[in-house]
Amino acid sequence: MENQDLIEKYLRGELDDAKAQQFRQQLTKDEALAKAFAVEKEIHNAIQLNVEANFRSRLEKLSTQPSQSVTTTIPMYRRAWFLAASLLFLIGLFWWSFNQFGTSDTQDLFAQYYETPTFSFDRSGTATPTDFDKVVETYQQKDYSQVIEKLSTTDSQKLNPKWILLLGICYLETAQFEKAVVTFDVLQAKGSLLDDAVWYKGLTYLKMGQKEMAKTTLQTLLSGEFLVTPKRKERVKAVLHSI
Numbered sequence: 001m002e003n004q005d006l007i008e009k010y011l012r013g014e015l016d017d018a019k020a021q022q023f024r025q026q027l028t029k030d031e032a033l034a035k036a037f038a039v040e041k042e043i044h045n046a047i048q049l050n051v052e053a054n055f056r057s058r059l060e061k062l063s064t065q066p067s068q069s070v071t072t073t074i075p076m077y078r079r080a081w082f083l084a085a086s087l088l089f090l091i092g093l094f095w096w097s098f099n100q101f102g103t104s105d106t107q108d109l110f111a112q113y114y115e116t117p118t119f120s121f122d123r124s125g126t127a128t129p130t131d132f133d134k135v136v137e138t139y140q141q142k143d144y145s146q147v148i149e150k151l152s153t154t155d156s157q158k159l160n161p162k163w164i165l166l167l168g169i170c171y172l173e174t175a176q177f178e179k180a181v182v183t184f185d186v187l188q189a190k191g192s193l194l195d196d197a198v199w200y201k202g203l204t205y206l207k208m209g210q211k212e213m214a215k216t217t218l219q220t221l222l223s224g225e226f227l228v229t230p231k232r233k234e235r236v237k238a239v240l241h242s243i
């Protein structure tokens with residue numbers, strides 16, 4: 001019951017940033033919770049679509065009713081007020097759904113600016129998986145699930161930041177968006193590859209349809225807190241302009 005309440009609050013956007021972050025981390029560790037979340041999200045989406053369809057149907061019926069029969073039961077000024085209130089509610093519903101679940105616009109924007117990165121690795125520095133060449137080859141073959149299986153079982157504290165970035169990209173490529181966000185957070189907390197961590201986290205939020213989170217995240221790249229290449233800054237500005 002506690003997990004059910006937590007899932008519902010997350011889907012309704014009632015958790016603050018810290019608790020939402022903690023929930024996403026919990027999803028990567030608790031398989032039962034992740035499965036329950038996936039089911040609840042589908043139900044949540046279906047309910048919103050059903051509410052929208054029913055409400056639209058009722059408005060259409062109202063608009064097609066003969067004016068005489070309506071005015072005999074509802075005074076004209078009250079009918080106008082009701083229709084205006086209904087329209088505002090419908091607009092609000094669309095706006096909420098737009099921010100919560102995204103639209104084709106966010107998907108198109110993601111597709112326009114996301115490219116599967118190529119990586120160049122070296123063997124120096126922090127420890128890397130023992131079968132180094134195999135992981136690189138597997139990634140280049142786009143077998144992202146196999147890369148995840150190898151890297152996710154390695155202690156992130158022992159991984160070179162570039163490998164953590166690689167893991168986050170593989171989560172993104174396999175549509176495991178919550179895990180991708182958590183992985184990019186881990187990379188950002190390390191203070192390495194900050195521009196990559198923030199950029200791909202912002203794009204992940206965009207892919208998820210969470211426009212405000214995407215906007216807030218990407219704006220960090222323009223804050224001057226860390227080095228960002230001019231090319232990436234231009235891409236960030238272009239994305240923010242389109243959101």
